[in-house]
Amino acid sequence: xxxxxxxxxxxxxxxxxxxxxxxxxxxxxxxxxxxxxxxxxxxxxxxxxxxxxxxxxxxxxxxxxxxxxxxxxxxxxxxxxxxxxxxxxxxxxxxxxxxxxxxxxxxxxxxxxxxxxxxxxxxxxxxxxxxxxxxxxxxxxxx
Amino acid sequence: xxxxxxxxxxxxxxxxxxxxxxxxxxxxxxxxxxxxxxxxxxxxxxxxxxxxxxxxxxxxxxxxxxxxxxxxxxxxxxxxxxxxxxxxxxxxxxxxxxxxxxxxxxxxxxxxxxxxxxxxxxxxxxxxxxxxxxxxxxxxxxx
DNA sequence: TCAATAATTAGAATTATTCTAAAAATAGCT
DNA sequence: AGCTATTTTTAGAATAATTCTAATTATTGA
Ligand SMILES: [Mn+2]
Ligand SMILES: [Mn+2]
Ligand SMILES: [Zn+2]
Ligand SMILES: [Zn+2]
Numbered sequence: 001x002x003x004x005x006x007x008x009x010x011x012x013x014x015x016x017x018x019x020x021x022x023x024x025x026x027x028x029x030x031x032x033x034x035x036x037x038x039x040x041x042x043x044x045x046x047x048x049x050x051x052x053x054x055x056x057x058x059x060x061x062x063x064x065x066x067x068x069x070x071x072x073x074x075x076x077x078x079x080x081x082x083x084x085x086x087x088x089x090x091x092x093x094x095x096x097x098x099x100x101x102x103x104x105x106x107x108x109x110x111x112x113x114x115x116x117x118x119x120x121x122x123x124x125x126x127x128x129x130x131x132x133x134x135x136x137x138x139x140x141x142x143x
Numbered sequence: 144x145x146x147x148x149x150x151x152x153x154x155x156x157x158x159x160x161x162x163x164x165x166x167x168x169x170x171x172x173x174x175x176x177x178x179x180x181x182x183x184x185x186x187x188x189x190x191x192x193x194x195x196x197x198x199x200x201x202x203x204x205x206x207x208x209x210x211x212x213x214x215x216x217x218x219x220x221x222x223x224x225x226x227x228x229x230x231x232x233x234x235x236x237x238x239x240x241x242x243x244x245x246x247x248x249x250x251x252x253x254x255x256x257x258x259x260x261x262x263x264x265x266x267x268x269x270x271x272x273x274x275x276x277x278x279x280x281x282x283x284x285x286x
Numbered sequence: 287t288c289a290a291t292a293a294t295t296a297g298a299a300t301t302a303t304t305c306t307a308a309a310a311a312t313a314g315c316t
Numbered sequence: 317a318g319c320t321a322t323t324t325t326t327a328g329a330a331t332a333a334t335t336c337t338a339a340t341t342a343t344t345g346a
Contacts, residue, residue, distance in 0.1 A: 109264050125285075127241060127282075128284055131281065135274075140271070
């Protein structure tokens with residue numbers, strides 16, 4: 001029952017009126033609410049399909065523009081798996097992504113609190129990390 | 144003076160005659176030696192340019208085919224940065240990649256020996272990891 | 287030697303994304 | 317409110333990395 005969006009738990013664009021220094025147009029608000037409501041990792045095309053339900057006139061170019069604006073303002077994250085189309089993630093906590101090969105699902109993988117990256121990696125001398133991406137692929141053996 | 148390929152240290156295709164269960168054609172051998180000689184992270188296009196120096200008739204389609212075969216047989220690794228073209232890595236030890244925003248260079252980041260991924264990540268119950276990709280972007284402050 | 291299979295090749299096709307340029311919306315004045 | 321500058325949206329064209337197609341060439345192994 002985790003992360004299951006019921007009809008009554010769905011949000012509307014007006015529930016997300018502002019993102020820091022970004023002018024909130026109707027389209028940006030709609031795209032943002034699509035991501036905040038269904039908390040999965042849709043592609044731009046999937047965001048487009050969902051956004052059209054509420055706003056049938058929105059264009060794919062605008063969805064790309066809105067996603068870019070939201071990413072640049074740190075409101076959502078862009079995640080990439082191999083060469084597949086980019087996906088967009090509403091979870092702003094530090095986390096990686098596990099791609100389940102069986103179900104195709106993408107699962108957020110939280111970074112353990114207090115864990116330091118430098119415990120795992122031999123970082124280059126003087127490296128200042130602006131961005132970290134951790135991607136896992138595999139299966140979930142449920143028995 | 145690390146990882147500097149001098150003229151005399153360059154290798155030729157015949158220095159890499161075999162990769163486990165993969166039929167070693169002239170083209171595959173050439174592509175493989177390009178990767179093993181210059182130990183950086185070239186794109187398919189860059190591999191193509193380098194391979195043509197020794198084998199002017201090789202085609203880009205073949206370079207893509209060879210790279211795919213080498214990746215599938217675990218002889219080289221494919222690495223992706225955001226939506227850029229794929230790059231190919233000859234380093235088979237477990238490591239991540241640091242993309243230096245200033246120089247554009249890609250630096251291998253070794254995993255510390257003995258470090259466990261589960262110390263850093265809250266992996267999903269029963270996750271069997273087939274593939275791990277760690278990508279870092281940032282600057283190197285040298286002072 | 288001779289089929290069967292696999293690899294290479296040039297060029298066409300695909301597809302996610304970006305670009306272009308015109309229309310619409312918005313913001314900041316007066 | 318009107319006016320103007322700026323930003324955003326939009327449809328459709330363009331781009332570019334990669335994959336596909338179908339013909340040719342190379343290799344295997346009976
Ligand atoms: Mn998938
Ligand atoms: Mn770069
Ligand atoms: Zn996520
Ligand atoms: Zn590498």
